[in-house]
Amino acid sequence: MVFSSETFLFLFLPAFLAIYYLTPNRWRSVTILLGSYVFYGWWRIDFLALLFATTLWTYVFGLLVARTEGKQSKMLCIAGTVGCLSVLGFFKYFNFVASTVGSVLGQDPAASTLWHVILPIGVSFYVFESISYLVDVYRRESLPARNFADFASFVSLFPHLVAGPILRFRDLRDQFANRTHSLALFSQGMTIFIIGLAKKVLIADTVAPLADTIFSQAAPTLIESWLGAGAYTIQLYFDFSGYSDMAIGLGLMMGFRLMENFNAPYTSKSITEFWRRWHISLSVWLRDYLYIPLGGNRKGVARTYFNLFIVMVLGGLWHGANWTFVIWGTWHGAILAIERYFAWPKKSATVPWSLLLTLLFIVLGWVMFRAPNVGAAMTMYGGMVGLNGLGVTADVAWQLPREGLVVLAIAIGLTALEPRLKKLAEPELVIEGQGTAALRAQWLPAIAMSCLTVLVLMRLADQAFSPFLYFQF
Structure with missing residues (x-):
């Protein structure tokens, strides 16, 4: 279920x-x-x-x-x-x-x-x-x-x-x-649950065919490879963060306050920051029950780098018994150690370049994470540097759903604006006597959530069953 x-x-x-x-x-x-x-x-x-x-x-x-x-x-x-x-x-x-x-x-x-x-x-x-x-x-x-x-x-x-x-x-x-039970808390939980469900149904499931189509190709071209990698980057985030939102929302409906698990990870300026924002509960667990018991940063510089590296390798292996996960963990562990050595990002580093470089590292890592085996990942990497041609081939073009391409573009915009959107979504204090403005502040979010709920239900009725990606881990 x-x-x-x-x-x-x-x-x-x-x-x-x-x-x-x-x-x-x-x-x-x-x-x-x-x-x-x-x-x-x-x-x-x-x-x-x-x-x-x-x-x-x-x-x-x-x-x-x-x-x-x-x-x-x-x-x-x-x-x-x-x-x-x-x-x-x-x-x-x-x-x-x-x-x-x-x-x-x-x-x-x-x-x-x-x-x-x-x-x-x-x-x-x-x-x-x-x-x-x-x-x-x-x-x-x-x-x-x-x-x-x-x-x-x-x-x-x-x-x-x-x-x-x-x-x-x-x-x-x-x-x-x-624990506290109240109508306000229940309503807040339901809102968070619906937002998470929308992430899964309207975005992750709609973008999924793009990633599935391209990762199944024998020789994806440059544009196809980057499109597939980008689609999976979006699919995984909205699928997993959507599940986490639903879990947090369900918890609130029962009076439980569960920890936040994602905080706009694709706006990170380093891989170190990324792991403070992505799957936060796993990062905290690895820190408290693996990194610190291994010695953390208390046993010298070399041991610190080793601890960072081995924790991420084991974190990769936790995701699954496949060499792709080991390599993915090694990739992130190596970058974390390098960033710590060079104290990256520097204060003088420009934010756009830090964001783009970090996102590049993340996307390259997700290719290995998604691929069924190392050989398939190397095929994708070959395509990403143009070894299999440049444009979209006719065999692939007819398989790419336009709806998925449109939703992918919208989702990329949402991830880029996520910090601002989260601030806008925070409830504002409505003071008695504010009149029309107060009523608008109360009713507009309710109308928006009602419309979102209808869209989600319509989509659920129209699509086939789709399990969450992290069920396999």
Whole structure:
């Protein structure tokens, strides 16, 4: 079940919210837990058992870590963490390791069903959240959960369960005990949810055929390659940030305040800044639970650069068991280290050139991220430097939807103006007695959101099912 499906929008969500608000406060964590398990189990009931087992394992070890001290507490934290990582390692990397070993031995692992392990949706996210819980309890930065229902509800909270943001229990612990519910907060959440749904349905899904068409070409030309890379750059951002917006909006409808996950990343002036704005919850997790434990910048210059590099390589590998993700992480890790060495961007650097250079690095990285294998990525790079010709070929031209090209141009404009648009979207204080101006300030956003909702619903009725890109991670 996905947020942009009719089943979720017209069946699950209304039913869940009705039951949730009719439930007494003391039982709402149980309602969240059961509703989230229905949401997750709708896909596959067997992987719901894996989610429950991982949650129970983490909860028990969290209690043990909290009740012990010193070396014993540390060993229990390590044991609990290893158990969580084992789940992630088996389901996410077994196929990769098996196929690599098979290739070395001259076998064809693709021909054997023994190599194929199905990846449970959301496992990367809830395993990271489980690890952060154990580490925070060990560091005494968080108290353990009051009860199993609260912790299980946190892990399975359906708005963020399958594609983030990656949350920390310590940030939501008090909200499970006491959170605010109001019509204003619910309306704000619904607005954010609709904006996220519009990002996904009206932009990401409309631009997707452009990227899919060009990345499937055997020899894309210069214009085709850059068009495909640009389309995927837009598709991925509006798809993933749209999901995050919907998760934040759904959280507000239930009284939860989830962290922001994107902040106009394509307006960054360096890759360092980009990672402060893109998938913020992952960046924070990697910093707090990998970069700092490795020593951060406290063990000398060389070690700092190494830590930056290895964290990004592992961050790339977290996205998927494929050499393309390893190379993508290596690309970003190398640039981060270089920027730190040269203290880039310099104060004297012109903003337009910094923006364009950073965006170039980002787009080149997304080509490797999107490609099914390294060979396909190199083909795209060859096209981007003109090795396969310059113009759009007749075989490709008829496959490019005009609607997608128009939406791509609009989306590029939206990303460039995003910081200004976010300021305009911030609610203004309406003072009693302002008259017509006050009424206009209240009604114009409502009319705009109503029109946007109608467009989204019309588009949903017209298009086929399209899962979110980050479900595969």
